[in-house]
Amino acid sequence: MLDRLASLFEAKPRSAEDWVVRLGRPDAPRSTLAAFERWLAADPRNLADYQDAKGLLRDTRDLRAELVGELNLIPPAPMVARRPKKTGWTPVALAGGLVATVLAVAIAPTLVTRLRDPLAGAATYTTAVGEIRDVTLADGSVVTLDTATTLRARVDGKVRRLALDKGGAYFAVAHDKVHPFQVDLADRQVIVTGTHFATSLRDGRARVELLEGSVEVSQPRHSAEPVRLVPGDQVTYQAGGAVRREARIDPATAVAWRQRRLVFQDAALSEVLAELGRYTDARIRLADPALGRQRVTAMLSLDGRGTVIDRAAKVLPVVLKRTGPGEVVATAR
């Protein structure tokens, strides 16, 4: 609403690049399209420039793996990203009605989920930052919870239902064809009968890695075929988005965190620090962003004496220095 209003006052796109970006909005209004047509007609070079800029953007599509280190370094959303809603006017006569509406909205979803939620009454397992824990479920399946994880499980029904709410988990599923094992992950399900696989949900991105057996990832639309994984496959998705196949995993080093260690083979330092950051409350910052590009091959033990930062300092090619409470800065050695 505010976005739409603001769009009335914003600057008109001037260059081909401006136009490519502006037309990337989900719903370009008629007036914008008309202005775009006028711009195209104004100079024959504009069409060529536009296609060039759009093509440039399209051509970067295969670079995700290359830039995943930089992606991981993007700081999470600031806590107060949006201004608190303030109406600015509070007519007394309407106040009662407003309160009632707000309450109804707040309660309705809880009621609905209560009635429908197959995970009602599920056991909840959590780990703190830096903690890794094995849990044996009632059906004999063993789940290893990674750092900062919340998992709910209810395995006594027809379907063994679990939900990974955040963090990461590795599953060694007890074989039982009659009772499918199903993990809710973001807006879809991972369904298996007996297998070894890992799931994670971090910063809104869900990931499924398969080590043994087979799993299917359902699609949010029922009409769509589920995505089937074979051992070594890895997929990611975001709620509402398409399932994306990622680079094949190396079964020897994948989910090494389960053995309380992190293994990096020729990984960007930025990626290594992002991963490390999940096991500590401290925020790790690069003194020089260029440092993040350095490639690292290292094995890091997640438990043992001292903090995980102390141990990392011994194996990584950087100096990790505590600069304040909860802050660590990485500088070149």
Added chain:
Amino acid sequence: MTGLRAELVLFLQRRGQSLEDAEDIVQETFARFHRAGHAIGQADSRPLLFAIAKNLLKDHWKQAGRERARTLWLDTDDTTAAWENAPSEDPAADRRSIARQDLAGVAAAIRELPPRCRDAFLLHRFEDLSYRQIADRLGVSVSMVEKHLAEALRRLKAARGT
């Protein structure tokens, strides 16, 4: 899509083209549109199709003008051949594809973007986030996100040009 096709044919007929010529031009319009990597159903598809069709129409007029000139001059000399065969410009044809060039170089250029600009570009390109979601993530306005993205494209273009 058939609707768009019919609209384009009508547009060309109103500008003096026979049905047959109009259909030919529309055919070529769609061919160029797809060759440039565009897809039907995107916000920009309609304006682009019309822009391409207008360019082709101009070419067509030029061509027709030359035809008439040639018959008037009764000139069958070979010297006019080069003039006549001047390639009609196809923006798709000369679009340099970086896919064929050094992708690592492009990755490096992305890394060298100013930090906020780079973050916005990465989130847009590789996390499928909407401008609104990127704005929330980076704690800036949507219009700032658009400025960052346009700036990123300009810088990447400049980097590729060198």
